[in-house]
Amino acid sequence: MATSDRGSPEAELLRGFKTLAVTRPDPAAAVYEVRLNRPAQRNALSPEAFAEIPRAMSLLDRLPxxxxxxxxxSGPHFCAGIELGGPGNPLAAPLARGADPAAAAEGIRRAILDMQAALTAVELCRKPVIAAVHGACVGGGVDLVAACDIRYCSKDATFVLKEVDMAIVADLGALQRLPGIVGYGNVAELALTGRRITALEAREMGLVSKVFDSKQELDAGVAKIAKEISEKSAWAVMGTKAVLLRSRDITVEQGLExxxxxxxxxxxxxxxxEAIKAFVEKRKPVFSKL
Known part of the structure:
Protein backbone atom coordinates (compact mmCIF):
# COMPACT_ATOMS: atom_id res chain seq x y z
CA MET A 1 0.00 0.00 0.00
CA ALA A 2 2.95 2.32 0.39
CA THR A 3 3.35 4.58 -2.60
CA SER A 4 6.51 5.08 -4.60
CA ASP A 5 6.82 8.55 -3.07
CA ARG A 6 8.57 7.83 0.24
CA GLY A 7 7.67 11.31 1.48
CA SER A 8 3.93 10.89 0.96
CA PRO A 9 1.57 10.82 3.97
CA GLU A 10 0.70 7.17 3.27
CA ALA A 11 4.33 6.07 3.12
CA GLU A 12 5.05 7.93 6.35
CA LEU A 13 1.98 6.40 7.97
CA LEU A 14 2.93 2.81 7.27
CA ARG A 15 6.35 2.89 8.89
CA GLY A 16 8.12 4.08 11.98
CA PHE A 17 5.75 2.94 14.73
CA LYS A 18 6.98 0.82 17.64
CA THR A 19 3.85 0.40 19.76
CA LEU A 20 1.31 0.42 16.91
CA ALA A 21 0.82 -1.40 13.63
CA VAL A 22 -0.89 0.83 11.05
CA THR A 23 -2.06 -0.99 7.94
CA ARG A 24 -4.58 -1.01 5.13
CA PRO A 25 -5.76 -4.65 5.33
CA ASP A 26 -7.88 -4.53 2.17
CA PRO A 27 -6.38 -2.55 -0.74
CA ALA A 28 -9.88 -2.28 -2.22
CA ALA A 29 -11.30 -0.58 0.89
CA ALA A 30 -10.57 2.93 2.15
CA VAL A 31 -10.19 1.56 5.68
CA TYR A 32 -7.06 1.67 7.82
CA GLU A 33 -6.40 -0.34 10.95
CA VAL A 34 -4.51 1.08 13.93
CA ARG A 35 -3.56 -1.90 16.07
CA LEU A 36 -2.10 -1.69 19.57
CA ASN A 37 0.93 -3.87 19.09
CA ARG A 38 2.60 -4.74 22.40
CA PRO A 39 0.99 -8.11 23.11
CA ALA A 40 3.72 -9.19 25.55
CA GLN A 41 2.77 -6.21 27.71
CA ARG A 42 -0.96 -6.77 27.11
CA ASN A 43 -0.84 -3.56 25.05
CA ALA A 44 -0.34 -1.36 28.10
CA LEU A 45 -0.12 2.29 27.10
CA SER A 46 3.51 3.33 27.43
CA PRO A 47 4.89 6.87 27.03
CA GLU A 48 5.83 5.92 23.46
CA ALA A 49 2.26 4.78 22.78
CA PHE A 50 0.95 8.13 24.00
CA ALA A 51 3.26 9.79 21.47
CA GLU A 52 2.38 7.48 18.60
CA ILE A 53 -1.42 7.43 18.89
CA PRO A 54 -1.86 11.15 18.09
CA ARG A 55 0.73 10.88 15.30
CA ALA A 56 -1.19 8.03 13.67
CA MET A 57 -4.54 9.81 14.03
CA SER A 58 -3.16 13.05 12.62
CA LEU A 59 -1.79 11.25 9.57
CA LEU A 60 -5.05 9.38 9.00
CA ASP A 61 -6.99 12.60 9.40
CA ARG A 62 -5.25 14.14 6.40
CA LEU A 63 -4.75 10.97 4.34
CA PRO A 64 -7.22 11.01 1.40
CA SER A 74 -2.73 -7.72 18.98
CA GLY A 75 -2.54 -10.67 21.35
CA PRO A 76 -5.12 -12.03 23.79
CA HIS A 77 -6.10 -8.68 25.37
CA PHE A 78 -7.06 -5.26 24.08
CA CYS A 79 -5.31 -3.06 26.66
CA ALA A 80 -4.08 -3.46 30.25
CA GLY A 81 -4.27 0.26 30.94
CA ILE A 82 -1.47 2.73 31.50
CA GLU A 83 2.07 1.42 31.95
CA LEU A 84 3.32 3.30 34.99
CA GLY A 85 6.43 1.31 35.89
CA GLY A 86 8.39 1.40 32.64
CA PRO A 87 11.16 3.75 31.52
CA GLY A 88 10.11 7.25 30.55
CA ASN A 89 7.10 7.25 32.87
CA PRO A 90 5.99 10.91 32.77
CA LEU A 91 4.87 10.76 36.40
CA ALA A 92 8.16 9.40 37.74
CA ALA A 93 9.99 12.72 38.07
CA PRO A 94 7.10 14.68 39.63
CA LEU A 95 6.53 11.91 42.18
CA ALA A 96 10.21 11.59 43.11
CA ARG A 97 11.05 12.00 46.78
CA GLY A 98 12.30 15.44 47.71
CA ALA A 99 10.66 17.19 44.76
CA ASP A 100 9.24 20.64 45.45
CA PRO A 101 5.48 20.11 46.10
CA ALA A 102 4.39 22.90 43.76
CA ALA A 103 6.73 21.76 41.00
CA ALA A 104 5.61 18.15 41.51
CA ALA A 105 1.94 19.12 41.27
CA GLU A 106 2.53 21.10 38.08
CA GLY A 107 4.60 18.27 36.60
CA ILE A 108 1.83 15.76 37.27
CA ARG A 109 -0.79 18.11 35.83
CA ARG A 110 1.21 18.62 32.62
CA ALA A 111 1.82 14.89 32.24
CA ILE A 112 -1.90 14.15 32.65
CA LEU A 113 -2.87 16.86 30.15
CA ASP A 114 -0.42 15.43 27.61
CA MET A 115 -1.86 11.93 27.99
CA GLN A 116 -5.40 13.31 27.76
CA ALA A 117 -4.50 15.09 24.52
CA ALA A 118 -3.11 11.85 23.07
CA LEU A 119 -6.44 10.06 23.51
CA THR A 120 -8.47 13.10 22.48
CA ALA A 121 -6.62 12.86 19.14
CA VAL A 122 -8.79 9.81 18.41
CA GLU A 123 -11.91 11.91 18.88
CA LEU A 124 -10.49 14.81 16.85
CA CYS A 125 -9.66 12.65 13.82
CA ARG A 126 -12.23 13.66 11.21
CA LYS A 127 -12.55 10.09 9.99
CA PRO A 128 -14.82 7.79 12.05
CA VAL A 129 -12.85 5.57 14.43
CA ILE A 130 -14.38 2.17 15.25
CA ALA A 131 -13.08 0.22 18.26
CA ALA A 132 -12.86 -3.57 18.05
CA VAL A 133 -12.30 -4.82 21.60
CA HIS A 134 -11.39 -8.35 22.71
CA GLY A 135 -10.10 -9.74 25.98
CA ALA A 136 -9.42 -7.35 28.84
CA CYS A 137 -9.93 -3.62 28.43
CA VAL A 138 -8.67 -1.96 31.60
CA GLY A 139 -8.43 1.62 32.84
CA GLY A 140 -6.70 3.64 30.14
CA GLY A 141 -8.01 1.16 27.57
CA VAL A 142 -11.55 2.18 28.52
CA ASP A 143 -10.51 5.84 28.21
CA LEU A 144 -9.21 5.05 24.73
CA VAL A 145 -12.33 3.31 23.44
CA ALA A 146 -14.54 6.01 24.98
CA ALA A 147 -12.89 8.45 22.56
CA CYS A 148 -13.90 6.29 19.57
CA ASP A 149 -17.09 6.90 17.61
CA ILE A 150 -18.44 3.33 17.63
CA ARG A 151 -17.46 0.37 19.80
CA TYR A 152 -17.86 -3.38 19.17
CA CYS A 153 -16.44 -6.32 21.11
CA SER A 154 -16.11 -10.09 21.16
CA LYS A 155 -17.89 -12.27 23.70
CA ASP A 156 -14.71 -12.70 25.78
CA ALA A 157 -14.24 -8.96 26.29
CA THR A 158 -14.33 -7.43 29.75
CA PHE A 159 -14.20 -3.79 30.80
CA VAL A 160 -13.08 -2.26 34.09
CA LEU A 161 -12.26 1.21 35.41
CA LYS A 162 -9.61 0.13 37.91
CA GLU A 163 -8.34 3.52 39.02
CA VAL A 164 -10.37 3.71 42.23
CA ASP A 165 -8.60 0.56 43.46
CA MET A 166 -5.27 2.28 42.81
CA ALA A 167 -6.32 5.22 45.00
CA ILE A 168 -6.57 7.63 42.04
CA VAL A 169 -9.33 9.22 39.98
CA ALA A 170 -9.71 8.11 36.34
CA ASP A 171 -8.32 11.11 34.50
CA LEU A 172 -7.98 10.39 30.77
CA GLY A 173 -11.55 10.89 29.59
CA ALA A 174 -13.76 8.01 30.71
CA LEU A 175 -15.51 10.05 33.41
CA GLN A 176 -16.14 12.85 30.93
CA ARG A 177 -17.18 10.83 27.85
CA LEU A 178 -18.91 7.75 29.23
CA PRO A 179 -21.89 9.53 30.87
CA GLY A 180 -23.05 10.54 27.40
CA ILE A 181 -22.58 6.97 26.16
CA VAL A 182 -23.94 4.78 28.98
CA GLY A 183 -25.52 7.27 31.41
CA TYR A 184 -24.33 8.85 34.65
CA GLY A 185 -25.55 6.06 36.92
CA ASN A 186 -23.73 3.32 35.02
CA VAL A 187 -20.49 5.28 34.98
CA ALA A 188 -20.76 6.11 38.66
CA GLU A 189 -21.18 2.44 39.53
CA LEU A 190 -18.27 1.31 37.36
CA ALA A 191 -15.93 4.08 38.51
CA LEU A 192 -16.75 3.84 42.22
CA THR A 193 -16.75 0.05 42.54
CA GLY A 194 -13.99 -0.84 40.06
CA ARG A 195 -16.24 -3.72 39.02
CA ARG A 196 -15.34 -5.71 35.92
CA ILE A 197 -18.23 -6.04 33.46
CA THR A 198 -18.76 -8.63 30.75
CA ALA A 199 -19.33 -8.04 27.06
CA LEU A 200 -23.06 -8.66 27.46
CA GLU A 201 -23.29 -6.12 30.29
CA ALA A 202 -21.39 -3.63 28.15
CA ARG A 203 -23.93 -4.18 25.37
CA GLU A 204 -26.88 -3.79 27.72
CA MET A 205 -25.67 -0.41 28.98
CA GLY A 206 -24.73 0.81 25.49
CA LEU A 207 -20.95 0.83 25.85
CA VAL A 208 -20.71 -1.38 22.76
CA SER A 209 -23.15 -1.59 19.87
CA LYS A 210 -22.81 -5.34 19.24
CA VAL A 211 -21.13 -8.41 20.71
CA PHE A 212 -19.54 -10.94 18.32
CA ASP A 213 -19.04 -14.59 19.25
CA SER A 214 -15.28 -14.60 18.63
CA LYS A 215 -12.38 -12.31 17.79
CA GLN A 216 -12.37 -13.68 14.26
CA GLU A 217 -16.02 -12.75 13.81
CA LEU A 218 -15.36 -9.39 15.49
CA ASP A 219 -12.55 -8.56 13.07
CA ALA A 220 -14.59 -9.61 10.03
CA GLY A 221 -17.74 -7.86 11.22
CA VAL A 222 -16.02 -4.58 12.06
CA ALA A 223 -14.11 -4.63 8.76
CA LYS A 224 -17.43 -5.01 6.93
CA ILE A 225 -19.03 -2.14 8.86
CA ALA A 226 -16.00 0.12 8.35
CA LYS A 227 -15.99 -0.65 4.61
CA GLU A 228 -19.70 0.22 4.36
CA ILE A 229 -19.07 3.55 6.09
CA SER A 230 -16.05 4.26 3.89
CA GLU A 231 -18.16 3.88 0.75
CA LYS A 232 -20.52 6.68 1.76
CA SER A 233 -19.89 10.33 0.97
CA ALA A 234 -16.76 11.31 2.90
CA TRP A 235 -18.09 14.84 3.38
CA ALA A 236 -21.33 13.52 4.85
CA VAL A 237 -19.53 11.06 7.15
CA MET A 238 -17.04 13.61 8.43
CA GLY A 239 -19.79 16.18 8.81
CA THR A 240 -21.96 13.77 10.78
CA LYS A 241 -19.09 13.07 13.18
CA ALA A 242 -18.31 16.76 13.59
CA VAL A 243 -21.94 17.69 14.26
CA LEU A 244 -22.43 14.82 16.72
CA LEU A 245 -19.38 15.86 18.73
CA ARG A 246 -20.34 19.53 18.67
CA SER A 247 -23.96 18.81 19.63
CA ARG A 248 -22.82 16.70 22.60
CA ASP A 249 -21.40 19.76 24.31
CA ILE A 250 -24.02 22.42 23.53
CA THR A 251 -27.77 22.93 23.81
CA VAL A 252 -30.24 21.47 21.31
CA GLU A 253 -30.91 24.94 19.93
CA GLN A 254 -27.20 25.63 19.45
CA GLY A 255 -26.77 22.19 17.86
CA LEU A 256 -29.55 22.86 15.36
CA GLU A 257 -27.99 26.19 14.44
CA GLU A 274 -24.61 12.19 -7.31
CA ALA A 275 -26.62 10.59 -4.48
CA ILE A 276 -29.89 11.90 -5.92
CA LYS A 277 -28.97 10.86 -9.45
CA ALA A 278 -27.92 7.37 -8.33
CA PHE A 279 -31.19 6.97 -6.39
CA VAL A 280 -33.24 7.88 -9.46
CA GLU A 281 -31.16 5.61 -11.69
CA LYS A 282 -31.29 2.78 -9.10
CA ARG A 283 -27.51 2.32 -8.94
CA LYS A 284 -24.76 2.64 -6.40
CA PRO A 285 -23.43 6.23 -6.13
CA VAL A 286 -19.84 7.05 -6.99
CA PHE A 287 -18.76 9.72 -4.52
CA SER A 288 -15.92 12.17 -5.02
CA LYS A 289 -12.47 11.61 -3.58
CA LEU A 290 -11.15 13.75 -0.75
Missing amino acids: AARAVVLSA HVATWNAGMMKSNDLM
Whole structure:
Protein backbone atom coordinates (compact mmCIF):
# COMPACT_ATOMS: atom_id res chain seq x y z
CA MET A 1 0.00 0.00 0.00
CA ALA A 2 2.95 2.32 0.39
CA THR A 3 3.35 4.58 -2.60
CA SER A 4 6.51 5.08 -4.60
CA ASP A 5 6.82 8.55 -3.07
CA ARG A 6 8.57 7.83 0.24
CA GLY A 7 7.67 11.31 1.48
CA SER A 8 3.93 10.89 0.96
CA PRO A 9 1.57 10.82 3.97
CA GLU A 10 0.70 7.17 3.27
CA ALA A 11 4.33 6.07 3.12
CA GLU A 12 5.05 7.93 6.35
CA LEU A 13 1.98 6.40 7.97
CA LEU A 14 2.93 2.81 7.27
CA ARG A 15 6.35 2.89 8.89
CA GLY A 16 8.12 4.08 11.98
CA PHE A 17 5.75 2.94 14.73
CA LYS A 18 6.98 0.82 17.64
CA THR A 19 3.85 0.40 19.76
CA LEU A 20 1.31 0.42 16.91
CA ALA A 21 0.82 -1.40 13.63
CA VAL A 22 -0.89 0.83 11.05
CA THR A 23 -2.06 -0.99 7.94
CA ARG A 24 -4.58 -1.01 5.13
CA PRO A 25 -5.76 -4.65 5.33
CA ASP A 26 -7.88 -4.53 2.17
CA PRO A 27 -6.38 -2.55 -0.74
CA ALA A 28 -9.88 -2.28 -2.22
CA ALA A 29 -11.30 -0.58 0.89
CA ALA A 30 -10.57 2.93 2.15
CA VAL A 31 -10.19 1.56 5.68
CA TYR A 32 -7.06 1.67 7.82
CA GLU A 33 -6.40 -0.34 10.95
CA VAL A 34 -4.51 1.08 13.93
CA ARG A 35 -3.56 -1.90 16.07
CA LEU A 36 -2.10 -1.69 19.57
CA ASN A 37 0.93 -3.87 19.09
CA ARG A 38 2.60 -4.74 22.40
CA PRO A 39 0.99 -8.11 23.11
CA ALA A 40 3.72 -9.19 25.55
CA GLN A 41 2.77 -6.21 27.71
CA ARG A 42 -0.96 -6.77 27.11
CA ASN A 43 -0.84 -3.56 25.05
CA ALA A 44 -0.34 -1.36 28.10
CA LEU A 45 -0.12 2.29 27.10
CA SER A 46 3.51 3.33 27.43
CA PRO A 47 4.89 6.87 27.03
CA GLU A 48 5.83 5.92 23.46
CA ALA A 49 2.26 4.78 22.78
CA PHE A 50 0.95 8.13 24.00
CA ALA A 51 3.26 9.79 21.47
CA GLU A 52 2.38 7.48 18.60
CA ILE A 53 -1.42 7.43 18.89
CA PRO A 54 -1.86 11.15 18.09
CA ARG A 55 0.73 10.88 15.30
CA ALA A 56 -1.19 8.03 13.67
CA MET A 57 -4.54 9.81 14.03
CA SER A 58 -3.16 13.05 12.62
CA LEU A 59 -1.79 11.25 9.57
CA LEU A 60 -5.05 9.38 9.00
CA ASP A 61 -6.99 12.60 9.40
CA ARG A 62 -5.25 14.14 6.40
CA LEU A 63 -4.75 10.97 4.34
CA PRO A 64 -7.22 11.01 1.40
CA ALA A 65 -7.09 7.22 1.05
CA ALA A 66 -8.44 6.81 4.60
CA ARG A 67 -12.18 7.17 5.06
CA ALA A 68 -12.64 5.01 8.16
CA VAL A 69 -10.35 3.74 10.90
CA VAL A 70 -10.51 0.54 12.95
CA LEU A 71 -8.80 0.56 16.34
CA SER A 72 -7.87 -2.98 17.43
CA ALA A 73 -5.18 -4.83 19.36
CA SER A 74 -2.73 -7.72 18.98
CA GLY A 75 -2.54 -10.67 21.35
CA PRO A 76 -5.12 -12.03 23.79
CA HIS A 77 -6.10 -8.68 25.37
CA PHE A 78 -7.06 -5.26 24.08
CA CYS A 79 -5.31 -3.06 26.66
CA ALA A 80 -4.08 -3.46 30.25
CA GLY A 81 -4.27 0.26 30.94
CA ILE A 82 -1.47 2.73 31.50
CA GLU A 83 2.07 1.42 31.95
CA LEU A 84 3.32 3.30 34.99
CA GLY A 85 6.43 1.31 35.89
CA GLY A 86 8.39 1.40 32.64
CA PRO A 87 11.16 3.75 31.52
CA GLY A 88 10.11 7.25 30.55
CA ASN A 89 7.10 7.25 32.87
CA PRO A 90 5.99 10.91 32.77
CA LEU A 91 4.87 10.76 36.40
CA ALA A 92 8.16 9.40 37.74
CA ALA A 93 9.99 12.72 38.07
CA PRO A 94 7.10 14.68 39.63
CA LEU A 95 6.53 11.91 42.18
CA ALA A 96 10.21 11.59 43.11
CA ARG A 97 11.05 12.00 46.78
CA GLY A 98 12.30 15.44 47.71
CA ALA A 99 10.66 17.19 44.76
CA ASP A 100 9.24 20.64 45.45
CA PRO A 101 5.48 20.11 46.10
CA ALA A 102 4.39 22.90 43.76
CA ALA A 103 6.73 21.76 41.00
CA ALA A 104 5.61 18.15 41.51
CA ALA A 105 1.94 19.12 41.27
CA GLU A 106 2.53 21.10 38.08
CA GLY A 107 4.60 18.27 36.60
CA ILE A 108 1.83 15.76 37.27
CA ARG A 109 -0.79 18.11 35.83
CA ARG A 110 1.21 18.62 32.62
CA ALA A 111 1.82 14.89 32.24
CA ILE A 112 -1.90 14.15 32.65
CA LEU A 113 -2.87 16.86 30.15
CA ASP A 114 -0.42 15.43 27.61
CA MET A 115 -1.86 11.93 27.99
CA GLN A 116 -5.40 13.31 27.76
CA ALA A 117 -4.50 15.09 24.52
CA ALA A 118 -3.11 11.85 23.07
CA LEU A 119 -6.44 10.06 23.51
CA THR A 120 -8.47 13.10 22.48
CA ALA A 121 -6.62 12.86 19.14
CA VAL A 122 -8.79 9.81 18.41
CA GLU A 123 -11.91 11.91 18.88
CA LEU A 124 -10.49 14.81 16.85
CA CYS A 125 -9.66 12.65 13.82
CA ARG A 126 -12.23 13.66 11.21
CA LYS A 127 -12.55 10.09 9.99
CA PRO A 128 -14.82 7.79 12.05
CA VAL A 129 -12.85 5.57 14.43
CA ILE A 130 -14.38 2.17 15.25
CA ALA A 131 -13.08 0.22 18.26
CA ALA A 132 -12.86 -3.57 18.05
CA VAL A 133 -12.30 -4.82 21.60
CA HIS A 134 -11.39 -8.35 22.71
CA GLY A 135 -10.10 -9.74 25.98
CA ALA A 136 -9.42 -7.35 28.84
CA CYS A 137 -9.93 -3.62 28.43
CA VAL A 138 -8.67 -1.96 31.60
CA GLY A 139 -8.43 1.62 32.84
CA GLY A 140 -6.70 3.64 30.14
CA GLY A 141 -8.01 1.16 27.57
CA VAL A 142 -11.55 2.18 28.52
CA ASP A 143 -10.51 5.84 28.21
CA LEU A 144 -9.21 5.05 24.73
CA VAL A 145 -12.33 3.31 23.44
CA ALA A 146 -14.54 6.01 24.98
CA ALA A 147 -12.89 8.45 22.56
CA CYS A 148 -13.90 6.29 19.57
CA ASP A 149 -17.09 6.90 17.61
CA ILE A 150 -18.44 3.33 17.63
CA ARG A 151 -17.46 0.37 19.80
CA TYR A 152 -17.86 -3.38 19.17
CA CYS A 153 -16.44 -6.32 21.11
CA SER A 154 -16.11 -10.09 21.16
CA LYS A 155 -17.89 -12.27 23.70
CA ASP A 156 -14.71 -12.70 25.78
CA ALA A 157 -14.24 -8.96 26.29
CA THR A 158 -14.33 -7.43 29.75
CA PHE A 159 -14.20 -3.79 30.80
CA VAL A 160 -13.08 -2.26 34.09
CA LEU A 161 -12.26 1.21 35.41
CA LYS A 162 -9.61 0.13 37.91
CA GLU A 163 -8.34 3.52 39.02
CA VAL A 164 -10.37 3.71 42.23
CA ASP A 165 -8.60 0.56 43.46
CA MET A 166 -5.27 2.28 42.81
CA ALA A 167 -6.32 5.22 45.00
CA ILE A 168 -6.57 7.63 42.04
CA VAL A 169 -9.33 9.22 39.98
CA ALA A 170 -9.71 8.11 36.34
CA ASP A 171 -8.32 11.11 34.50
CA LEU A 172 -7.98 10.39 30.77
CA GLY A 173 -11.55 10.89 29.59
CA ALA A 174 -13.76 8.01 30.71
CA LEU A 175 -15.51 10.05 33.41
CA GLN A 176 -16.14 12.85 30.93
CA ARG A 177 -17.18 10.83 27.85
CA LEU A 178 -18.91 7.75 29.23
CA PRO A 179 -21.89 9.53 30.87
CA GLY A 180 -23.05 10.54 27.40
CA ILE A 181 -22.58 6.97 26.16
CA VAL A 182 -23.94 4.78 28.98
CA GLY A 183 -25.52 7.27 31.41
CA TYR A 184 -24.33 8.85 34.65
CA GLY A 185 -25.55 6.06 36.92
CA ASN A 186 -23.73 3.32 35.02
CA VAL A 187 -20.49 5.28 34.98
CA ALA A 188 -20.76 6.11 38.66
CA GLU A 189 -21.18 2.44 39.53
CA LEU A 190 -18.27 1.31 37.36
CA ALA A 191 -15.93 4.08 38.51
CA LEU A 192 -16.75 3.84 42.22
CA THR A 193 -16.75 0.05 42.54
CA GLY A 194 -13.99 -0.84 40.06
CA ARG A 195 -16.24 -3.72 39.02
CA ARG A 196 -15.34 -5.71 35.92
CA ILE A 197 -18.23 -6.04 33.46
CA THR A 198 -18.76 -8.63 30.75
CA ALA A 199 -19.33 -8.04 27.06
CA LEU A 200 -23.06 -8.66 27.46
CA GLU A 201 -23.29 -6.12 30.29
CA ALA A 202 -21.39 -3.63 28.15
CA ARG A 203 -23.93 -4.18 25.37
CA GLU A 204 -26.88 -3.79 27.72
CA MET A 205 -25.67 -0.41 28.98
CA GLY A 206 -24.73 0.81 25.49
CA LEU A 207 -20.95 0.83 25.85
CA VAL A 208 -20.71 -1.38 22.76
CA SER A 209 -23.15 -1.59 19.87
CA LYS A 210 -22.81 -5.34 19.24
CA VAL A 211 -21.13 -8.41 20.71
CA PHE A 212 -19.54 -10.94 18.32
CA ASP A 213 -19.04 -14.59 19.25
CA SER A 214 -15.28 -14.60 18.63
CA LYS A 215 -12.38 -12.31 17.79
CA GLN A 216 -12.37 -13.68 14.26
CA GLU A 217 -16.02 -12.75 13.81
CA LEU A 218 -15.36 -9.39 15.49
CA ASP A 219 -12.55 -8.56 13.07
CA ALA A 220 -14.59 -9.61 10.03
CA GLY A 221 -17.74 -7.86 11.22
CA VAL A 222 -16.02 -4.58 12.06
CA ALA A 223 -14.11 -4.63 8.76
CA LYS A 224 -17.43 -5.01 6.93
CA ILE A 225 -19.03 -2.14 8.86
CA ALA A 226 -16.00 0.12 8.35
CA LYS A 227 -15.99 -0.65 4.61
CA GLU A 228 -19.70 0.22 4.36
CA ILE A 229 -19.07 3.55 6.09
CA SER A 230 -16.05 4.26 3.89
CA GLU A 231 -18.16 3.88 0.75
CA LYS A 232 -20.52 6.68 1.76
CA SER A 233 -19.89 10.33 0.97
CA ALA A 234 -16.76 11.31 2.90
CA TRP A 235 -18.09 14.84 3.38
CA ALA A 236 -21.33 13.52 4.85
CA VAL A 237 -19.53 11.06 7.15
CA MET A 238 -17.04 13.61 8.43
CA GLY A 239 -19.79 16.18 8.81
CA THR A 240 -21.96 13.77 10.78
CA LYS A 241 -19.09 13.07 13.18
CA ALA A 242 -18.31 16.76 13.59
CA VAL A 243 -21.94 17.69 14.26
CA LEU A 244 -22.43 14.82 16.72
CA LEU A 245 -19.38 15.86 18.73
CA ARG A 246 -20.34 19.53 18.67
CA SER A 247 -23.96 18.81 19.63
CA ARG A 248 -22.82 16.70 22.60
CA ASP A 249 -21.40 19.76 24.31
CA ILE A 250 -24.02 22.42 23.53
CA THR A 251 -27.77 22.93 23.81
CA VAL A 252 -30.24 21.47 21.31
CA GLU A 253 -30.91 24.94 19.93
CA GLN A 254 -27.20 25.63 19.45
CA GLY A 255 -26.77 22.19 17.86
CA LEU A 256 -29.55 22.86 15.36
CA GLU A 257 -27.99 26.19 14.44
CA HIS A 258 -24.60 24.51 14.01
CA VAL A 259 -25.87 21.79 11.65
CA ALA A 260 -27.86 24.35 9.64
CA THR A 261 -24.68 26.38 9.13
CA TRP A 262 -22.70 23.25 8.29
CA ASN A 263 -25.17 22.08 5.65
CA ALA A 264 -25.49 25.56 4.19
CA GLY A 265 -21.96 25.07 2.93
CA MET A 266 -21.64 21.32 2.54
CA MET A 267 -24.90 20.68 0.68
CA LYS A 268 -23.24 22.35 -2.29
CA SER A 269 -21.02 19.29 -2.70
CA ASN A 270 -21.13 17.18 -5.85
CA ASP A 271 -21.87 14.17 -3.68
CA LEU A 272 -25.43 15.32 -2.99
CA MET A 273 -26.30 15.55 -6.69
CA GLU A 274 -24.61 12.19 -7.31
CA ALA A 275 -26.62 10.59 -4.48
CA ILE A 276 -29.89 11.90 -5.92
CA LYS A 277 -28.97 10.86 -9.45
CA ALA A 278 -27.92 7.37 -8.33
CA PHE A 279 -31.19 6.97 -6.39
CA VAL A 280 -33.24 7.88 -9.46
CA GLU A 281 -31.16 5.61 -11.69
CA LYS A 282 -31.29 2.78 -9.10
CA ARG A 283 -27.51 2.32 -8.94
CA LYS A 284 -24.76 2.64 -6.40
CA PRO A 285 -23.43 6.23 -6.13
CA VAL A 286 -19.84 7.05 -6.99
CA PHE A 287 -18.76 9.72 -4.52
CA SER A 288 -15.92 12.17 -5.02
CA LYS A 289 -12.47 11.61 -3.58
CA LEU A 290 -11.15 13.75 -0.75
